[in-house]
Amino acid sequence: MNQNLQKLRTAALNAGVDAYIIFNTDPHSCEYVPDDYLVIKQLCGFTGDNATVVVTQDFAGLWTDSRFYISGTQELKDSGVALMKSTESTFLAWLKSNLNKGGVVAFDGRCTTASVYFDIKKKLDPLGVVLNEKLDLSSSFWHNRPKPKISPVYALDVKFTGVSTPDKIDAIVTKIKAENADRLLTSDLAEIAWILNLRGSDISYCPVFKAFMLIGSDASAVLFTDNQRFDDSVAEYLKQTGVVVCDYDLVYAALSGLPEGSSLIVDINSANAELYLSVNKQCKIIERRSPVQLMKAQKNETELSNIRRTMIIDGVAMERFFYWLENQLNNNIQVTEIDAANKLLEYRTMGEGFISESFECISAFNQHAAMPHFAPSKSNNLLLQKDGVYLVDSGGQYYTGTTDLTRVIPTGEFTQDFSIDYTLVLKAMVDIAMAIFPDKANGCSIDAIGRVSLWRYGKDFGHGTGHGVGFCLNVHEGPVSISPGSTKTTFLPGMVTSDEPGIYIEGKYGIRIENLLAVQKSEYEGFNRFETLTLCHIDTRAVDTKLLNRDEIEFINNYNKRVYNTLSPFLSQNENEYLKKRTAAI
């Protein structure tokens, strides 16, 4: 019997609520939901990152996607909550079929976006269902809810960021005026950190801090956050920059107090529903993608040269790790997936400016690597063995940039199938890295340039080929992506994207090779190309050169040579000998 579910039902009954919805989201739509917003995990033990729960007096269901059908079924056993497959139904369709006129649906409007709220309203309004979007019932069953993390905040010098906060605010003001608006609201933590050149550690893997921000067309800036987190220097910096600091929760009151007749830009895909609904009804809301998104995505020259330096620091950690790993295996010293991930983190931690990992390390042997999002845990931690395949997808947050790379190495002998698949993935990765493309090209076109080599052999993979990457911010950053569905945004100079095709053979192995690329103008008018940023050798032992053309082979040899030449000054003699061998031309 699930006591928590029982308590929630009682609370719902007392509040006159027929159906209560819980989203797995925090007020800022963070990719990594902070502990104090893991309401669903608290209710029923489910840990997947895609989840929406609906609870009524006689039903409780959790909708999630196929990645979590197996683990979710185990976790939800005995929870009283049924696993609902999002491929078969949606929570909204369920509500439509199971609610009557006058029924009351409630949820915490801070924990879902305005855009999702509109979807719910559009579907349920015609049924005469009543929405209460201001009800948080989680306290009924979550008594020891963690306190929100209020981390110290520090400034990133303009030698890292390239542009000062006043200059960024000026650029935003231009965009606000272009929309004939009076103000911009942003609740995206990466946007706020970018604007203010400040970083924190409220959220795992992304150096940001919880805040909201209002910027006026007169360049006024109000920051809603916990004031106590600032030391004197940051407080002084904010003061000198003209940023007024208010309490975090005051943002809702501030929005309702906006001057009558004024206008406000809101990004409904990132702003939470309560923010949107708090805005003074006498204001005009202009729904737009936040103009900060595109500014932040186009890295300036200072950021790019910092990223290039970061790639050396990160690459040195990677090469030292691979050298260590090869020695362990050669000497028959046992290494588990977790051991390997820990060792890599140890080497990264020694790097200048290292802050944290940029996401949970995917350290995966053989069949584990066939699951693209696998991360080892105590109960699911393979020993690396001879004649297998090891995949490591990891990255770091540095004051000077964010890294993300994937490499695959054979731990001994390998099959011909593996050799073909490895070569095809490498070919796809290299073909995108070498591509020249019109400055209007979309992510779908770039995606096909890579996938076509796999398709030729009837192979494909189920994830995108690339995602944008922030500067000492989110490792997954909008708006661009390289994927078949990415037809709306184009690749502008300075944008950083990953390039990570893969092939996954269930129960056997997974291959993904990933570098970060920066968009650069090409030598041809109207065409752009990529600069490869990541610096870590690509293992060529399994490469079948018959599947590659001259340009691809030349690219791989030049790349490995560049890796050796750039990193070797920072490596020991032994490490250098190892890297020399591994970067020999094919």
Added chain:
Amino acid sequence: MNQNLQKLRTAALNAGVDAYIIFNTDPHSCEYVPDDYLVIKQLCGFTGDNATVVVTQDFAGLWTDSRFYISGTQELKDSGVALMKSTESTFLAWLKSNLNKGGVVAFDGRCTTASVYFDIKKKLDPLGVVLNEKLDLSSSFWHNRPKPKISPVYALDVKFTGVSTPDKIDAIVTKIKAENADRLLTSDLAEIAWILNLRGSDISYCPVFKAFMLIGSDASAVLFTDNQRFDDSVAEYLKQTGVVVCDYDLVYAALSGLPEGSSLIVDINSANAELYLSVNKQCKIIERRSPVQLMKAQKNETELSNIRRTMIIDGVAMERFFYWLENQLNNNIQVTEIDAANKLLEYRTMGEGFISESFECISAFNQHAAMPHFAPSKSNNLLLQKDGVYLVDSGGQYYTGTTDLTRVIPTGEFTQDFSIDYTLVLKAMVDIAMAIFPDKANGCSIDAIGRVSLWRYGKDFGHGTGHGVGFCLNVHEGPVSISPGSTKTTFLPGMVTSDEPGIYIEGKYGIRIENLLAVQKSEYEGFNRFETLTLCHIDTRAVDTKLLNRDEIEFINNYNKRVYNTLSPFLSQNENEYLKKRTAAI
């Protein structure tokens, strides 16, 4: 002084109309507008195929696209009608800015689609402008308007079409029932010809006849067309098939007389506005893409084997033409672009089952070929000369299929630039023809597979890479296309598409190489590939093999060998010797 414009203005004044719109469209949205609907040409002499005219008492403007800015300015000189660039404004924006509340805007609702009508209404309704969509003022200035062409209609045997009309109607009934509808309206002439296995010649280049059709969920079928066009055999065929024939113009009355409460599927992108507005207001209109479109696009095995036979007939005409052309040039006999087009038509006309060209032949030398849509005219007809480049893009309508191909030949020496561009275009064409792709792949992905080779050298072209092709129907057929914007439809087995990348160097030459391809299942589960249908050798004299990989060279050699082996039994000894030389392996 333009008398026609004067008369139109008087008629508008008398009718109380402030702004009169003329669309360059007929009631069926035919790609080739029949003569009796060329109202704009009659009014002001403009001949481009993209045109919308707005006339008020003190303004007359014609909106068109960049293809017609130069020719249009010449044609409209002294017409009293100003050329308006669609890149700078739209007729709708103009109307919005220049009309006041209570102003009356009129047009002939038969000559624009329901979807365009909704756009107009959406923009002008909020201004309080009154719409009159039932006013045809063309008779005020067009006294000798041609009578509508009423061509005889003939049946295509099921040995050509593969599926009988009753079976097609049954399949449509299934789709009607799937939408819970009572009836389907279609006004698309190719759909009607396809359903009925009938062909006519009302429209240039497409063997169809003017008609509307209503199909009921009870398999009832009413055809609205001129009855006198049917001979006894066709009349009997229709009777036996259970198709009731009514007068062409009765469709509007029939729609207003539909039973109250019944429902009708209408494709607002092909149905004209008056059709839509005629439907009984007590009926439910279900706006959907016509289900016939996708059925017609997926050719059955009978159609495909007929198309393969047609490609031999068409290929023989092409090879005889190229042999003739080379001889003329070698013997210094003068050949103009029109001479060449005429000769090619002469050879095609000898082919079994030939009906007509499938579009106006693009026979273009040097700088003329740099204009992708050029067609020679008496006043613009170059002589083919030594050391130039000749492009021919043409096709035929046959009872057994529709063809469309483009070839480029050097008429002597050529530059290295030409050689590189020719090879890159060929490489792009071949890479698409060889591609294997997931059955969910969209046209944007396929497009990139071709373009990437051009992009690599900073080159590109401004048109799509491919369009669907009908079976003895439209040479441009929906719904699929290969282009960067084509992200909605997927390539299903049996679909036929063109594959025609190009490079255009203004003032010098144009290169486009085009084959038709059919989608086939590949040897890999979940993946499709293309079968090349077109049979006509690809000139390899200008090919720079250094720019091609082994697979591409092998594809070209195999293709030319297949062309020779398939066509040579139908060619003379001299023609065979010529073709043998031109298809020698590279």
